[in-house]
Amino acid sequence: MEKMHQLLESIFTSGALEKIVFSKSAIKEIKRAHGRIILIKGLRVLQIETLFTDGKARHHNVPEEQALRHVLEMTDNYKQINIYTTAGECEIKKNNGGSVHVINRIKGALVASDPANNDHQKKYLIDATDAAPFLSKLGVCDENGNVFDKKRSKFRQINRFVELLDDVYGKLPAEGELCVCDLCCGKSYLTFAVYYYLTALKGRQVKMYGMDLKSDVIAFCKQTAKDLQFEGMEFVCGDIHEFEPEKAPDLVISLHACDIATDMVLYNAVRLKAKVILSTPCCHHEMMNQLCCPPLSFVSKHSILKQKLCDSLTDALRCLRLEAEGYKVSAIELIDPEETPKNVMIRAIFADTPPQKRAKAYEEYKQTVEFLGVSPYYEQIVRKREGLK
Ligand SMILES: C[S@@+](CC[C@H](N)C(=O)[O-])C[C@H]1O[C@@H](n2cnc3c(N)ncnc32)[C@H](O)[C@@H]1O
Missing domain, CATH: 3.40.50.150 (Vaccinia Virus protein VP39)
Structure with a gap:
């Protein structure tokens, strides 16, 4: 648990987050959630999209300085968290007994990410994360919705x-x-x-x-x-x-x-x-x-x-x-x-x-x-x- 806290703290204090995906939800009504740092009116915020099992989605924005606390709270409800940063990715997995396993593939120094400006960002109708189940089967993206180059x-x-x-x-x-x-x-x-x-x-x-x-x-x-x-x-x-x-x-x-x-x-x-x-x-x-x-x-x-x-x-x-x-x-x-x-x-x-x-x-x-x-x-x-x- 300590390792997970330290890892998240280093990512959020350096502003290096590009994307975070929460899966294997412990809450029946929630399928998964994902977040990314975006700019709204010049301010960096963590935008979280929560996807529900009935197909609905809810968005909410958290100022970046409160993002670490918010993410730590969210970790209680998901068994798997994939984090993509400017210096590589890492994965946090929890087993049924509650013990936490961290796979850290971050290499080099964490530097602040360059969030796409939300006012201009291209929003696709078919979002790769939401549509990952079928897009990944067709070889377009991985199971977390990362589109292959x-x-x-x-x-x-x-x-x-x-x-x-x-x-x-x-x-x-x-x-x-x-x-x-x-x-x-x-x-x-x-x-x-x-x-x-x-x-x-x-x-x-x-x-x-x-x-x-x-x-x-x-x-x-x-x-x-x-x-x-x-x-x-x-x-x-x-x-x-x-x-x-x-x-x-x-x-x-x-x-x-x-x-x-x-x-x-x-x-x-x-x-x-x-x-x-x-x-x-x-x-x-x-x-x-x-x-x-x-x-x-x-x-x-x-x-x-x-x-x-x-x-x-x-x-x-x-x-x-x-x-x-x-x-x-x-x-x-x-x-x-x-x-x-x-x-x-x-x-x-x-x-x-x-x-x-x-x-x-x-x-x-x-x-x-x-x-x-x-x-x-x-x-x-x-x-x-x-x-x-
Ligand atoms: C360039 S591929 C495009 C496939 C797909 N629409 C895509 O964009 O990936 C053209 C396809 O047309 C199919 N095709 C050509 N003539 C056809 C016909 N008379 N009846 C059925 N399929 C045909 C070929 O077998 C081929 O798979």
């Missing part, structure tokens, strides 16, 4: 995707079970994140499908959903052209379906009558080999500019094609282009637009396709599957 960009990407979903949440049915499909789900980081957002953060009942051609990733996703007891999640191995969910999806999502796979996603989302489609395309190769448009040769003679032109034209044609199906469509930025050039999201909301408006969009689409001398894959699928010439 190599997974930071994936973490930001899925959070941004969920933020953009949050923006259109009001377009989904307000009541009843939501049906969501992730087409070309791969390892399903996004599938799990969207399921978590809708069930844990929005309190909805969800039927969630993930579909991909790869049997090994689907087997992994099935097992993960089972381990997490994420009810209503179903993973299907197969071609999205053959996909038949039990009812029309309220939402179709897709992240980085390569090249023409995004056209397959959009075609099938329309075929299945999705109310909302959120799709982030991946690489664009198709048009690079097709473009035949002399008026644009002043651009296309420079290979790097041709690629950028084809990327934009491909996505703009996809948007137009969805407008011709009655959707209101926008192309928006998913993530900072410095992180990845694959940063466009096509957001389509079914608006049941009048036939004249759809016909106008289709005419514009046809004329543009002719002008560019291309044959978009979306249209090839329509011809093949719907027997049109």
Whole structure:
């Protein structure tokens, strides 16, 4: 006990705390708690978030000079405490008999941490500590919610995707079970994140499908959903052209379906009558080999500019094609282009637009396709599957 007091005292008097996680709660209603030093109006405070078993969370702030006493009081209620400091981490474990075991991996001098300014701090919708049970299973963070360096960009990407979903949440049915499909789900980081957002953060009942051609990733996703007891999640191995969910999806999502796979996603989302489609395309190769448009040769003679032109034209044609199906469509930025050039999201909301408006969009689409001398894959699928010439 003495060792624990000394350790906490040295951390708090030097201001070296970065994060503290209390787990294995002795109080039935409390799941765990975590704290970090933040700045509020220029003052350093320890912000504690307590997570309850009913899914609710409570925050409270303690001035840094009172933080040690507060933390010492909290230690009575938890059997495990992980502390992250500027000089390394340490762990405090208590057994049932009450004896305390301290593992101290602090190396070097404790120096004051640099708390993120609370006024400007990025708060993610999917908080890594709260969502650690599923994020750690997917290899994004450890069980205390510390995101691994190599997974930071994936973490930001899925959070941004969920933020953009949050923006259109009001377009989904307000009541009843939501049906969501992730087409070309791969390892399903996004599938799990969207399921978590809708069930844990929005309190909805969800039927969630993930579909991909790869049997090994689907087997992994099935097992993960089972381990997490994420009810209503179903993973299907197969071609999205053959996909038949039990009812029309309220939402179709897709992240980085390569090249023409995004056209397959959009075609099938329309075929299945999705109310909302959120799709982030991946690489664009198709048009690079097709473009035949002399008026644009002043651009296309420079290979790097041709690629950028084809990327934009491909996505703009996809948007137009969805407008011709009655959707209101926008192309928006998913993530900072410095992180990845694959940063466009096509957001389509079914608006049941009048036939004249759809016909106008289709005419514009046809004329543009002719002008560019291309044959978009979306249209090839329509011809093949719907027997049109
Ligand atoms: C680049 S991965 C992206 C995976 C995941 N969405 C992500 O962001 O991590 C593209 C996935 O599309 C899948 N795919 C391509 N064509 C498909 C099809 N016709 N039906 C089902 N899955 C397909 C591939 O198997 C691959 O896993």
